[in-house]
Amino acid sequence: MENIYSLNGKVIVVTGGTGILGNSFINGIVAAGGSVGILGRNKAVAEERAEAINTADGQAIALVADVLNEDELKQAKELLLARFGRIDGLVNGAGGNMPDGVLQPEDDIFSMSMEGMKKVMDLNLWGTLLPTQVFGEAIAKTGKGSIVNISSMNSKRAITKVLGYNMGKAAVDCYNQWFAVELANRYGDAIRMNALAPGFFLTEQNRNLLTLPEGGYTPRGQSVIRQTPFKRFGHPDELIGALVWLLSDASAFVTGSMICVDGGFSIFGGV
Template sequence: MENIYSLKGKVIIVTGGTGILGNSFINGIVEAGGAVGILGRNKEVADERAEAINKKGGQALALVADVLDEASLITARKTLLDRFGRLDGLVNGAGGNMPDGVLQPDEDIFSMNLDGMKKVMEVNLWGTLLPTQVFGDAIAKTGKGSIVNISSMNSKRAITKVLGYSMGKAAVDCYNQWFAVELANRYGDAIRMNALAPGFFLTEQNRNLLTLPEGGYTQRGGLVIKQTPFKRFGNPDELIGALVWLLSDASAFVTGSMICVDGGFSIFGGV
């Protein structure tokens, strides 16, 4: 019987492939039988991860590019197609927050760093849209494929401080639904777009914000745990099942959706 969850024979590119969540994404794709393009700005990490996968018998290619630099993305696309000859999927894993997009409680709400907010919005929204333009074209030429965007709990609930990030991810959600419809209008069920919405997972960007060096949670980390019915942060590998499902033929009738992997955070009313 055919395994519809398998990614065997598929080539998937992961932007943000040098990050913590990106590492789980690329390993999960390889474990499901797919070949992976590891795209990020950190050449050393991309090379290390590709080498480790190839040594174990998988297929991986390091690609150095900035998701906001179209020329570097086009070069990465050519490199990948020269190696594999096709592209079946894209995971828009690049994004995140930065200090200039944060409003602290003691700061004047009417004197926000708007340039900082725009910068964070840009990396999350345009850092999703631009790779889709470049790599989506290659998927269309392959004839069939799946695109997975990365949403966030911040797009559906008001979470203090991180306004720039929240606006960026809310825009990604709008784009995810709009573009999924347009893909269907033009390609039928051949090219799908969906979003994965992680809850709170510890990364290098948020570790100091949520946990204490000596162990335990910061005040903010404690509030997150209180609002998460599972009463813990997620493990990056716990995103793999939903991601592989969205990339595989097992989700052939799914498009424009947002899959929450959040320990119940998005549904809990706090009471």
């Protein structure tokens, strides 16, 4: 019987592939049989991860590019095509927050950094649109494929301090639905777009905000745990199942959806 969850023969590029969540994404894709392009700005990490996969008889290539630089993305696309000859999928994993995009409780709300908020919004929104424009064109030439955007709990709920990130991910959700419809209008069911919305996972960006060096949670971390019915943070590998499903033929009739992997955070009313 054919394994519809398999990624055998599929070539998937992962932006943000040098990050913590990106590491789980690339390893999950390879474990499902796919070949992977590891795209990020950190050349050393991308090459280290690609080498580890290739040494273990997987198929990977390091791609160094900034997701806000269209020329670098095009160069990465050509390298990927030269290696594998096709592109079947894209995971828009690049994104995140910046210090200038944070409004602390003691800050004047009418003096927030507009430029800082804009930079964070640009990273998350245009850092999703630009790779889709570049790699999506190659997916269309392949004839069939799946694009997975990374959303967030911030897109549907007001998470304090991080306005730029909230706005960026909310815009990604709008784009996810709009572009899925436009893809369907042009390609039928051949090219799909969906979003994966992680709950709270510990990364290098948020670890110090949510946990204490000596163990336990910061006040903000405690707030997250109270709002999460599972009463814990997620492990990056717990995103793999949903990601592989969205990239595989098992989700052939799914497009424009947002899949929450959040321990119940998004559905809990707090009482």
